[in-house]
Amino acid sequence: MSNPREEEPLSRAARAAEDLYHLRDTYFPPNPDDRISKLQHESDLALQLLDSIPPEQRKSPMQRATFEYLRGKMLDVFPNYRKEAEDHLSKAVKLNPSLADAWLCLGNCIWKKGDLTAAKNCLSLALGKGPNKKILCQLSMLKRKMSQGAENQAELVEESIQHAKEAITLDVKDGNAWYNLGNACLTSFFVTGAWDHTKLLHSLKAYQNAEKDESMKSNPDLFFNGATVNKYLENYQRALSGFEAAALKDPGLNAVEEVQKIVNLLDKVDNLLKGHVRAKRMASLASSLVAVDLKSSYRRVTIDLLSEGPNRALALEGKVFFFVRSESVAPLYYLLCDSNQSCFVLSIYGVRTDVIKEGDQLTLLDPYFRDVDLSWKEKRYQFKSIRLDFYEQVLVNGKALTPQQAIRTSIYAQHKP
Amino acid sequence: EEKIGKELIKSICKNRGNDELCMQVLSSDPDSDHADLQELALISLKAAASNASGILNDCKRMIDNQDLEPKIQQGLADCKENLLDAEGQIQDAVASILNNDKLDAQVWLKAALAAIDTCDDSIPGDDDVLSRKSVSFRQLCNIAVAINKAMLAART
Numbered sequence: 001m002s003n004p005r006e007e008e009p010l011s012r013a014a015r016a017a018e019d020l021y022h023l024r025d026t027y028f029p030p031n032p033d034d035r036i037s038k039l040q041h042e043s044d045l046a047l048q049l050l051d052s053i054p055p056e057q058r059k060s061p062m063q064r065a066t067f068e069y070l071r072g073k074m075l076d077v078f079p080n081y082r083k084e085a086e087d088h089l090s091k092a093v094k095l096n097p098s099l100a101d102a103w104l105c106l107g108n109c110i111w112k113k114g115d116l117t118a119a120k121n122c123l124s125l126a127l128g129k130g131p132n133k134k135i136l137c138q139l140s141m142l143k144r145k146m147s148q149g150a151e152n153q154a155e156l157v158e159e160s161i162q163h164a165k166e167a168i169t170l171d172v173k174d175g176n177a178w179y180n181l182g183n184a185c186l187t188s189f190f191v192t193g194a195w196d197h198t199k200l201l202h203s204l205k206a207y208q209n210a211e212k213d214e215s216m217k218s219n220p221d222l223f224f225n226g227a228t229v230n231k232y233l234e235n236y237q238r239a240l241s242g243f244e245a246a247a248l249k250d251p252g253l254n255a256v257e258e259v260q261k262i263v264n265l266l267d268k269v270d271n272l273l274k275g276h277v278r279a280k281r282m283a284s285l286a287s288s289l290v291a292v293d294l295k296s297s298y299r300r301v302t303i304d305l306l307s308e309g310p311n312r313a314l315a316l317e318g319k320v321f322f323f324v325r326s327e328s329v330a331p332l333y334y335l336l337c338d339s340n341q342s343c344f345v346l347s348i349y350g351v352r353t354d355v356i357k358e359g360d361q362l363t364l365l366d367p368y369f370r371d372v373d374l375s376w377k378e379k380r381y382q383f384k385s386i387r388l389d390f391y392e393q394v395l396v397n398g399k400a401l402t403p404q405q406a407i408r409t410s411i412y413a414q415h416k417p
Numbered sequence: 418e419e420k421i422g423k424e425l426i427k428s429i430c431k432n433r434g435n436d437e438l439c440m441q442v443l444s445s446d447p448d449s450d451h452a453d454l455q456e457l458a459l460i461s462l463k464a465a466a467s468n469a470s471g472i473l474n475d476c477k478r479m480i481d482n483q484d485l486e487p488k489i490q491q492g493l494a495d496c497k498e499n500l501l502d503a504e505g506q507i508q509d510a511v512a513s514i515l516n517n518d519k520l521d522a523q524v525w526l527k528a529a530l531a532a533i534d535t536c537d538d539s540i541p542g543d544d545d546v547l548s549r550k551s552v553s554f555r556q557l558c559n560i561a562v563a564i565n566k567a568m569l570a571a572r573t
Contacts (some may be wrong), residue, residue, distance in 0.1 A: 165524045172527035181524075205509070209528060212535070 004008035008064050009053040017073050024077050039077060046074045048288060065096035073105045081112035102133045107138055116146050136167035137180045145188050155189050160184040164206075176211025179222050182206035186229060193407050194330040195350040197233065197389050198396040204229045220249035227258065232330070234347060234387060236262060237374040261327045266381045268324055272330055272335050273383055284404060285319040285359075286341045291396040292317065292363050302338045303384055306369040316364040316386065318346070322342040330407075331387070336362065345372075346383035350391040355405045363395035422450045429457065429564055438553070439560050454571065458522075458564040459516050464508045465529075465557035467508075472550050473500040479546075488541055495539035496547060503532040512562065519569045526562050530555060 020042050031036055050070055058067040072088030089106040092099060103126030111119040123139045127130065128378060141161035147156035164181035185203035189196060207226040210216050227242025240259055248253035294300065298315040306314065318336035321343070326333055331347040334356060337343070346364065348356075356362065366386040374380070388394055391406040420428060423552065430439035456567040464532045479485070479491045513521035517553060531557060537548045 095556070162520060163522050168524050169527055172524075189435045205505075 009057055010063065010070070013046070013050045013053065013070050014066070017070050020046050020077050022072060026250055028220060030251050032252060036078075043074055043077055047071070047172065050074065056117055061095050065092050065099055067106065068095065069099055069102040072102070072109070075243070076105055076109050076112075079112070081109065081114075085109050086113070098129060100126060100129070103129075104132075104134050104138055107135070107142070111142060111145070113385070116142065119356065120146065124217070131166070133168055133170040133174055133177055136163045136170070137177055140164045140167065140180050140184055144184060147191065153360035154188070157184065157188045158193050161188060169243050169263070175210040175215060175216035175219075175222075178206045178213070179219065179225075182222075182225060182229075184359070189232070191264060193350070194220060194232075194390065195407060197349070200232050201230050204233065210397050218249070220232035220246045220253060220255075224253050224255055224258075225250065231258070231262060231328075234270075234370065234372075236266065236372065236381075239375075239393060240374075250319060251374060262378065265326050265333070266376075267336070268326075269333075270381055272324065273343055274320055282337050282341050282343070285321065286337055286339050289317050289319060289339050289361060290398075292361070292395060294363070298365060302340045303342050303344050303369070303386075304340065306332070306367060306370060306386075308371060310366065310368050312366055314365075314367065318362050320346070320356060320358050320360045322364060325347050332356070334362075335384075340385070345384055345389070346386045348388045348391075348394060350389070351394070351401065351405050352407060354406055355401060356394075361397050363398070365393045365395070372415040421500040425452070425457065426532050429538065429560075429567065431568045432563070438556055441569060442557065442560060447457075453515060454564055454568050455517075458568065459511060461516070461557055461561040461564060461573070462507055463525040465554060466504065466511075468550075468554045468557055469500060469507060471490055472484060472554060473504065476500055476547060484494065493547075499532040499536040503529040503536075506532065507558075514565070521563055522565050523562070523569070526565065527556055528565065530558050530562075535560075543553055 004277050008381060020039075022040055025041060027035055027038060029038075034366060050067070055334070058064055064266070068088045068090035072085045072092060075085035075088065086106065086109045086296070089102055089109055093106055094101040098104070103122060107119045107123040107126065110122055120139070120142055123135050126135050127139070140160045143156045143160035143163065147153040147160070150156055161181065161184040164177065164184045167177040168174070168181060182203045184205060185199050187200040189203065195260070204226065207229065210222055211226070218220050223242050224246035227239045227246060230236075230239035230242060240262055243255040243258045243262075246253055247259070277332065289298075296316050297313055301311075301314050301316055301318060303318075306316070316338060318338050320336055321332050322335040324333035324335060330354060331349045332351060334346045335343055336346050346362070364386055365388075368389070370385045370387070372385050373382045391401045394401065423444070426440060426443045429441065430436040442464050443457050444450070445464070447454060449460065451485055452460065453492060476493055476497050480490060480497065485493070506525045510522045510525040510529070513519070518566075533551050537551055540547060
């Protein structure tokens, strides 16, 4: 019944709106003002195209709904809230309540206004009309935003994760849905005290799946966030490459600073290992190591006997040489030596900063071992590294730590053997 | 009274296109006679993981064939990466089911199915050996998907 040519102007306008949003998501010039002015220019062009549609071609309720939706969408491309955009989008969803994309834009617009509850209600109402991966992703992001400063923060972030997973089940190849899950898991890692590395692993896997989607190649945040996870997992080479890729795509991100933080840490470790470890002091510390009573299930080893990865039921004794100051909230870094006078780095999660001191003897249980060997900008870094994810994995001077000495006191089951 | 064992297996398999394979796989484990939904899901995933490992080994062997043209070799290399992903994702699905997180299990099962699709797409031609072998992998994953959906339905 409909005349193909009658649809064409609105279709062209819809494509112009999509191009406008693609520009918003991928155009990151060195000067942020250039970005704003280009967005303004392209937005004006898109609006002109929309306004050039003759009135007789936007007469039916469907056409009017689409027209209002597109106008609202074009007006809403900027970071700040515009009432005019909200008005057009509200009109669009009244004219056609089935227009999912209009609900999506309206929810986002209301979010910018700062009314998070109304935005959530808007998106939830839209979901009631049928599952929609874009709306689920938007709701997932909104829940994370609402969790900031909220009493039930962890609960809201968990809801965010569930929405992200629902979006993926609708389209498992949608990189944006995987990206969103990665963000939700990463947020969950931070709001639960930055100790649970399984959340980091889940986040990393989600980002890796996101990268399979070609359309995500132009998303600088994906590379930045993936690099952040790799940093916390101590995959330093991947972290450095990821931050560098992110910096190339969007100079506005502080990816260059993140690279510098990692390099600073590596340089500090490298300098300590090469220049500050006096043989005499090391021999003195190593010889002062005493045998600590262990459960019979643990076998005592030195670092050269460890395998790459997890080492179940093994215990490593070491003396603390130095506390290595870093710019990250977690983990804590220490330089230790074992009874063979082999030096290694310990990174430990879940322990307060005042618990372990230089000179302490540590017993490391079930250590995760990595032989770090990476190159960056013509410089090579090589050292042995131990990671502990739970405070129960360390004895300090032969004594187990109390929950009060941990960052958080909640009980978790996954580490129980 | 909840169904278990053979009765449960029949009800799961009757709605599937390839109910013979479904019955065979779910009945093959020593614990099948008393299995509940979760245990049946784990049985099917165990079979899927074993199947994926078999395909991966075939893929690795084929990659070593120096007579293959470069385009096929590159396709096999890409396929191998996706098979490794699928293997990991099956393990993730197992972990999720053991943690009673059925939505998470669904995510990883679908990801594994998507990975095997990408594997097939990366190899030129429509009737290569790996594509034929991956049919059974899809069938096994879909059995687990069906059981997982039954568990999701039982929850509400």
